[in-house]
Amino acid sequence: MDPLEAVAIVPAGGKGERLGLGAKAFLELGGRTLLEIVTQKLQPRVSRIVVGVPAEDVHRARGLLPASVEIISGGNTRQATVERLVQASKEALVLIHDVTRPFASGALIGRVLEAAAQHGAAVSMVHSQIPVGRTTQGCVAQSLDRNEVMLPQSPQAFQRAVLERAIQNGRRQGRERQTTWQLVEMNGERIAVVEGEETNIKITTAMDWDVARLVVWPRIMNGDRI
Amino acid sequence: MDPLEAVAIVPAGGKGERLGLGAKAFLELGGRTLLEIVTQKLQPRVSRIVVGVPAEDVHRARGLLPASVEIISGGNTRQATVERLVQASKEALVLIHDVTRPFASGALIGRVLEAAAQHGAAVSMVHSQIPVGRTTQGCVAQSLDRNEVMLPQSPQAFQRAVLERAIQNGRRQGRERQTTWQLVEMNGERIAVVEGEETNIKITTAMDWDVARLVVWPRIMNGDRI
Numbered sequence: 001m002d003p004l005e006a007v008a009i010v011p012a013g014g015k016g017e018r019l020g021l022g023a024k025a026f027l028e029l030g031g032r033t034l035l036e037i038v039t040q041k042l043q044p045r046v047s048r049i050v051v052g053v054p055a056e057d058v059h060r061a062r063g064l065l066p067a068s069v070e071i072i073s074g075g076n077t078r079q080a081t082v083e084r085l086v087q088a089s090k091e092a093l094v095l096i097h098d099v100t101r102p103f104a105s106g107a108l109i110g111r112v113l114e115a116a117a118q119h120g121a122a123v124s125m126v127h128s129q130i131p132v133g134r135t136t137q138g139c140v141a142q143s144l145d146r147n148e149v150m151l152p153q154s155p156q157a158f159q160r161a162v163l164e165r166a167i168q169n170g171r172r173q174g175r176e177r178q179t180t181w182q183l184v185e186m187n188g189e190r191i192a193v194v195e196g197e198e199t200n201i202k203i204t205t206a207m208d209w210d211v212a213r214l215v216v217w218p219r220i221m222n223g224d225r226i
Numbered sequence: 227m228d229p230l231e232a233v234a235i236v237p238a239g240g241k242g243e244r245l246g247l248g249a250k251a252f253l254e255l256g257g258r259t260l261l262e263i264v265t266q267k268l269q270p271r272v273s274r275i276v277v278g279v280p281a282e283d284v285h286r287a288r289g290l291l292p293a294s295v296e297i298i299s300g301g302n303t304r305q306a307t308v309e310r311l312v313q314a315s316k317e318a319l320v321l322i323h324d325v326t327r328p329f330a331s332g333a334l335i336g337r338v339l340e341a342a343a344q345h346g347a348a349v350s351m352v353h354s355q356i357p358v359g360r361t362t363q364g365c366v367a368q369s370l371d372r373n374e375v376m377l378p379q380s381p382q383a384f385q386r387a388v389l390e391r392a393i394q395n396g397r398r399q400g401r402e403r404q405t406t407w408q409l410v411e412m413n414g415e416r417i418a419v420v421e422g423e424e425t426n427i428k429i430t431t432a433m434d435w436d437v438a439r440l441v442v443w444p445r446i447m448n449g450d451r452i
Contacts, residue, residue: 123366125359128377129430131408132358133351133419135376140349140417143408144375150361151354182357182369191366193359198433204355207424207441215436 004117006093006157008042008109009085010035010051012061013074014100018204023057025099027209029217034203035061037102039069045109046095050088052081082180083167086160093117095157096180100203103216108197109155115192116157123157123181124196125150153196156181162189230343232319232383234268234335235311236261236277238287239300240326244430249283251325253435255443260429261287263328265295271335272321276314278307308406309393312386319343321383322406329442330426335381341418342383349383349407350422351376379422382407388415 012025012035021027025035032040035051042049052074053061061071072088074081086094095113097104108124115122132149134142156179158166163180166187170177177183185191199216203209238251238261247253251261258266261277268275278300279287287297298314300307312320321339323330334350341348358375360368382405384392389406392413396403403409411417425442429435 119365123359125361125366128358129428130378131404132354133349133376133378133407133411134370134374135351135419136374138419139345140351140407140411140419143403143411144360145408146404148360148362149370150359152356152359177369178357178372181359181366182371185359185366185369193361193364193366198431202355205424207445210441210445211437214440215433219433219436 004092006046006095006113007048007050007089007091008046008095008097009082009089010038010042010049010097010099011074011078011081011085012051012053012099013078013081015054019206019209021209023054024203025053025057026060027203029102029213030221033064034099034102036064038097038099039065041104041106042095042097042109045106045113048089048091050085052085077176078178079176079180079183086163086167092160093157094160094163095155097155098202101154101200102203102212103197103220104153104155104200105197108194108200112155112157112194115194116159119190119192120162121158121181121184121189121191122194123191124153124155124194124200126153126196126198150193152179152181153200153202154179158184230318230385232272232321232339233274233276233315233317234272234321234323235308235315236264236268236275236323236325237300237304237307237311238277238279238325239304239307241280245432245435247435249280250429251279251283252286253429255328255439256447259290260325260328262290264323264325265291267330267332268321268323268335271332271339274315274317276311278311303402304404305402305406305409312389312393318386319383320386320389321381323381324428326429327380327426328429328438329423329446330379330381331423334420334423334426338381338383338420341420342385345416345418346388347384347407347410347415347417348420349417350379350381350420350426352379352422352424376419378405378407379426379428380405384410
């Protein structure tokens with residue numbers, strides 16, 4: 001069987017308000033923006049890449065990325081941006097990767113695509129080192145052992161039919177979720193878990209950015225992984 | 227009402243096998259071991275400190291800590307070490323803090339003690355930035371929104387009666403849990419959540435140790451917090 005054709009969509013619409021250094025897509029590591037790092041990492045794994053940035057950043061992004069990477073303006077929320085990116089493509093497999101996770105390896109991206117091709121949906125997750133608490137009204141309602149829970153990363157990938165069903169039903173029922181795999185899970189679909197990477201951190205806070213610059217980036221450069 | 231007398235117990239029996247640099251209690255930051263940093267931080271907040279280390283490390287720990295800090299040899303598991311430390315003390319409030327979390331602030335330790343005095347049990351937790359997945363057999367079984375879950379840190383603190391009940395019932399029912407608040411939660415007790423600190427990281431892996439040395443320690447030194 002030929003591998004399914006895959007598009008990588010990159011929602012990069014965040015303003016980086018918690019970090020306070022401007023839109024995170026344009027933060028730089030080793031002279032390249034996160035947007036360049038992420039799209040260059042995706043390039044060999046998929047046949048098409050579509051990026052969604054705020055309307056005012058389309059020109060700036062265009063100046064950084066090769067012509068083969070498509071750029072559209074995103075929506076008001078991450079979910080709205082993902083919907084536009086899905087509509088702007090037709091490939092049978094859709095990989096979603098966040099510009100705020102620049103350290104995902106090419107191998108991980110490949111494994112997530114393969115798992116989605118096989119199972120319909122897949123997301124990269126890491127094991128929790130500690131039990132997690134379900135909380136309500138300032139108290140612990142339930143402890144979940146560390147082997148019961150996993151902490152999701154991106155990339156995540158879906159067969160197009162699975163993803164479009166989840167988006168349509170989500171819209172019909174007014175669901176707005178932080179990440180796309182939640183919409184798919186709430187639609188009753190099976191999602192395979194792909195073992196993620198400790199270095200695949202998400203850059204949200206100023207401390208995350210220090211960890212990215214001072215710890216993960218040097219580690220990955222030493223290992224020649226980016 | 228007089229404040230309840232409090233003991234701080236510090237289980238420090240781990241061999242640091244995942245990190246591979248020897249027992250984590252003796253790792254150094256700025257010329258002090260984690261054991262010294264943690265006990266010095268606890269000192270002004272409690273009337274007594276008891277540390278549990280492996281039998282072969284008692285002498286080494288004794289050489290580092292002031293005579294006011296009691297040192298006993300721990301058990302084979304964290305839970306067994308905690309049980310010995312609880313038995314070795316009599317104070318009405320018991321604060322448990324891990325030597326692998328050297329960056330908890332004195333203010334956080336104080337807030338956890340106050341909450342335990344008031345509610346019976348309290349644990350420091352931080353909000354999850356992302357939804358968490360309940361997983362089973364390699365698939366996502368349920369997504370938990372980030373406002374439903376929190377990620378526990380230490381310190382945790384308990385009124386002695388609450389803690390001893392949980393330990394006794396846990397022993398009777400053969401429960402072995404990774405952290406003490408889980409035993410208390412499984413015993414049906416109410417546990418108050420105290421908002422934790424982003425810098426209060428747990429040192430488990432080599433990457434955690436880099437984050438501790440290169441990111442958190444300099445941040446805290448700049449803020450004069452340790």
